[in-house]
Amino acid sequence: MQNFKNSTVYQIYTKSFMDSDGDGLGDLSGVTMKLDYIKSLGVDYIWLTPFFVSPMNDNGYDVADYLSVDPAFGTMADAERLIQEAEERGIGLMFDMVFNHTSTEHEWFQRAMNGEEKYMNYYIFRDGEPEEPPTSWESKFGGNAWEYVPHLKKWYLHLFDVTQADLNWDNPEVRDELKKVILFWKEKGIKGFRFDVVNLISKPEQFENDETGDGRRFYTDGPHVHEYLQELVRDTGIADMVTVGEMSSTSLDNCIRYSNPDEQELSMVFSFHHLKVDYKDGQKWELKAPDYRELKQLLETWQLGMQEANGWNAVFWCNHDQPRIVSRFGDDKNYWKESAKMLATMIQLLRGTPYVFQGEELGMTNAYYQDISEYRDVESTNYYEIMLRQGKTKEEALKILAARSRDNGRTPMQWNGEKEAGFTTGKAWIGIPDNHAHINVQSEEADEDSILAYYQKLIALRKESTVIADGQIEFMYQDCLDVFAYRRFDEREEYLILTNLTDKEVRLEQEMDQYAVVLGNYAAKEAPVTNMRCGDMLRPYEAVVLKKL
Ligand code: TEU
Numbered sequence: 399m400q401n402f403k404n405s406t407v408y409q410i411y412t413k414s415f416m417d418s419d420g421d422g423l424g425d426l427s428g429v430t431m432k433l434d435y436i437k438s439l440g441v442d443y444i445w446l447t448p449f450f451v452s453p454m455n456d457n458g459y460d461v462a463d464y465l466s467v468d469p470a471f472g473t474m475a476d477a478e479r480l481i482q483e484a485e486e487r488g489i490g491l492m493f494d495m496v497f498n499h500t501s502t503e504h505e506w507f508q509r510a511m512n513g514e515e516k517y518m519n520y521y522i523f524r525d526g527e528p529e530e531p532p533t534s535w536e537s538k539f540g541g542n543a544w545e546y547v548p549h550l551k552k553w554y555l556h557l558f559d560v561t562q563a564d565l566n567w568d569n570p571e572v573r574d575e576l577k578k579v580i581l582f583w584k585e586k587g588i589k590g591f592r593f594d595v596v597n598l599i600s601k602p603e604q605f606e607n608d609e610t611g612d613g614r615r616f617y618t619d620g621p622h623v624h625e626y627l628q629e630l631v632r633d634t635g636i637a638d639m640v641t642v643g644e645m646s647s648t649s650l651d652n653c654i655r656y657s658n659p660d661e662q663e664l665s666m667v668f669s670f671h672h673l674k675v676d677y678k679d680g681q682k683w684e685l686k687a688p689d690y691r692e693l694k695q696l697l698e699t700w701q702l703g704m705q706e707a708n709g710w711n712a713v714f715w716c717n718h719d720q721p722r723i724v725s726r727f728g729d730d731k732n733y734w735k736e737s738a739k740m741l742a743t744m745i746q747l748l749r750g751t752p753y754v755f756q757g758e759e760l761g762m763t764n765a766y767y768q769d770i771s772e773y774r775d776v777e778s779t780n781y782y783e784i785m786l787r788q789g790k791t792k793e794e795a796l797k798i799l800a801a802r803s804r805d806n807g808r809t810p811m812q813w814n815g816e817k818e819a820g821f822t823t824g825k826a827w828i829g830i831p832d833n834h835a836h837i838n839v840q841s842e843e844a845d846e847d848s849i850l851a852y853y854q855k856l857i858a859l860r861k862e863s864t865v866i867a868d869g870q871i872e873f874m875y876q877d878c879l880d881v882f883a884y885r886r887f888d889e890r891e892e893y894l895i896l897t898n899l900t901d902k903e904v905r906l907e908q909e910m911d912q913y914a915v916v917l918g919n920y921a922a923k924e925a926p927v928t929n930m931r932c933g934d935m936l937r938p939y940e941a942v943v944l945k946k947l
Contacts, residue, residue: 402640402665402751403710404867405442406857407492409755411718412449412471413457414810417822424810424821425449426472430480435839437487439759440857443640444484445492445592447718449477453503455561456776457718457808459594460501464579481587490589492640497576498595499562506575507563513550520572521563522555522601523547533605535613538646540780543613557598557617559776567599567626580634590640593664597623597645597652619645619652627656627663637662642712642751644668650700654709666710666751672696673720676727683781683798688727690879690899697882698873701749705871711750715741716758721806725764728939729901734761736939739852739919743941744882744897746856749871756811759853760837764806767829770796774828778803814840855917859943865891880904881936892946898936906934913944 416428426449436444448458449471458468467474481491500507509517524532524544531544532553537560544553545560555564565572580591600620608616631637641664643656653667675692678684704711715723724730728737738761746752767773770782770792778799785795800806805828812834813820819834831837842848860866865886874883880900886893894913898904909932915922919941936942 399864399868400659400665401442404860404864405640405751406440406746406860407443407445407640407642407712407751407753408436408439408441409445409447409717409753411447411756411808413447413827414808414821415756416811416813417824417826418472420822420824421470422822422824422827423470425470426467426476426480430476430483433480433483433487433489436489438854439754440854440861441489441754443490443492443590445590445642445753446494448494448496453501453561455501456559459496460499460503460559460562461496462501462503463505464495465582478586485587490640492590492592492642493583493588494592494594495576495579496594497565497579498598499556499558499564502561502563510554511547511550516571518550518552519569520566520575522566523550523552524555524605525551526553533613534607534609535616539777540784555601557595564601565599566601568601568622573626573629577630577634580630580636584634584636584639590642590665591636593641593643595646596627596643596664597648597656599623600626614647618647619649623652624655624661624663628661631662631664639665641665642668646670650703653700653711654704654707657704657709657711658707660708666712668712668714668717668753669700671700673715682802683785685798685801690882693727694873694876694879694882697748698876701871701873701884705749711748712753713745713748713750714753714755715745716755716807717753718755718807719804720755721802722762722764723758724761725806726801727899730761730763733901733939734763735847735849736919736937738849740897740899740939740941742849742853742856743895743917743919743943744899746860747866747886747893747895747943748884749869749886752857752860754853754857755807757809759850760812760839760842761849762809762812762837763831763833764800765803765809765829765831766800767803767805768796770799772829773799773803773805775804775808778805812838814838852917852919859917863891863893864888865893869893874908878904878907881906887946894944894946895941896936896944897941898939901938903935903937906932906936908932912947914947915942916945917943 413424415424416432418427450461451463451466451468452458506517506520528546531542535543537543539559546553597619600623602616643664645667656663656667676688678686723741724738810821810826815835818826819830842850869886869888872885875881882897
């Protein structure tokens with residue numbers, strides 16, 4: 399079994415984890431300070447979001463120098479110390495490689511702007527008139543995906559912010575530059591990499607208008623993406639490291655290829671279809687209640703599809719681009735603790751490597767900001783304006799942002815109930831929800847029934863059980879919208895995971911064998927509990943993990 403299969407990864411959004419110097423921004427030394435806490439979770443790896451030199455228009459996903467630490471996050475010595483201290487605790491670091499684009503402040507782009515041909519070939523420039531962008535493609539952060547440069551009389555492509563210019567991967571020099579970046583960090587002793595939107599790197603040969611969509615069908619899982627990934631992995635010798643690719647709007651077939659070990663591409667993939675079941679007509683900025691039928695179907699299709707073809711998923715609910723799961727698919731008011739634990743159970747025991755995003759293990763909630771001035775994210779502020787232009791009222795636009803903004807996942811880690819949640823001695827760069835008074839590390843460490851304690855048990859279970867780590871998966875209750883249930887098994891062992899997705903009691907309708915309760919988010923009904931029987935009730939948001947006797 400590859401070792402990432404029984405591992406759990408903890409994601410740190412560097413800017414919001416821990417501030418060591420009082421400037422209100424999280425930093426590398428802050429992460430080092432908290433390594434014992436991370437160790438106490440039982441995780442194996444830390445995925446650290448970008449801390450490289452950047453103008454921070456997209457909080458570091460706009461990299462201006464891949465080989466230097468941004469002073470806001472610390473120094474190279476801080477990075478080296480973090481790697482070493484993590485290693486001493488048996489924790490490996492995974493760094494975040496943003497290779498689809500660079501910041502327009504990167505030296506390569508600056509030299510391209512000076513008209514140097516070599517560097518113009520690093521990016522995607524097209525001739526054109528100022529009134530007419532080369533294609534109708536839309537930027538993921540709103541507006542057209544092309545920007546005109548008057549003195550060059552050319553447009554450049556930016557699938558994200560206008561300050562994030564897409565790299566030209568068809569140019570072998572670009573691919574070689576990026577390999578050097580990998581080797582530089584690999585030599586520092588890190589254990590893996592996360593690759594940002596890596597399925598968007600290969601653009602089509604011809605650029606054409608998209609009459610029916612925003613252009614993504616032309617560049618998603620593009621023509622040479624597998625070839626380029628294989629080359630990158632081979633030439634940097636990272637096939638045995640832990641690697642995860644972020645796949646935007648991808649397909650199951652492509653994800654099988656990205657993650658099947660025979661292809662020598664990546665260890666695993668993030669896909670996002672299960673996090674769009676509350677998008678109305680697929681639109682992020684239109685609200686809809688989560689469609690649990692769709693959620694169940696998507697999880698099942700991906701789990702079984704990947705299993706059948708020996709692919710491997712990263713399994714997750716939360717990251718720095720997503721709202722908090724307890725506020726989204728749970729109930730953070732009436733069943734905060736129960737629903738947070740239920741959602742954790744549901745996702746963490748699937749076949750794949752689980753990712754826990756900082757604060758998820760505490761049941762941290764959405765930010766519930768009331769005013770546009772509280773938002774920091776470029777996507778949120780752009781779309782606020784777009785929504786107003788489309789005719790939405792301020793109240794409507796704010797309601798949508800409150801549910802959808804990426805800032806919901808970016809509020810500082812809640813360490814204690816004091817001022818600024820113990821995150822900084824200064825003033826945090828973004829507002830902290832009042833609920834840090836009771837949702838915080840300090841109080842949950844003191845409570846053996848806390849969400850934190852529950853996550854520790856789930857993470858430990860994957861380490862103890864080869865079935866959870868690498869066994870087969872099969873789904874049950876497919877037609878029952880209220881219940882999400884699956885079995886994990888091999889020839890020797892079997893677990894049954896039962897979760898109630900609703901705030902109502904639900905009766906179990908299927909005949910079951912004899913099981914012992916291993917873990918649950920309610921007190922056991924009988925002691926020792928030997929069965930959940932057909933006809934038993936699952937309580938609101940109840941989750942139980944059962945082991946076959
Ligand atoms: O995100 C990629 C991405 O497309 C989405 O998660 C995006 O934020 C969302 O779909 C927009 O509605 C990655 C990073 O995780 C994100 O933080 C960066 O902003 C983005 O790439 C650009 O580097």
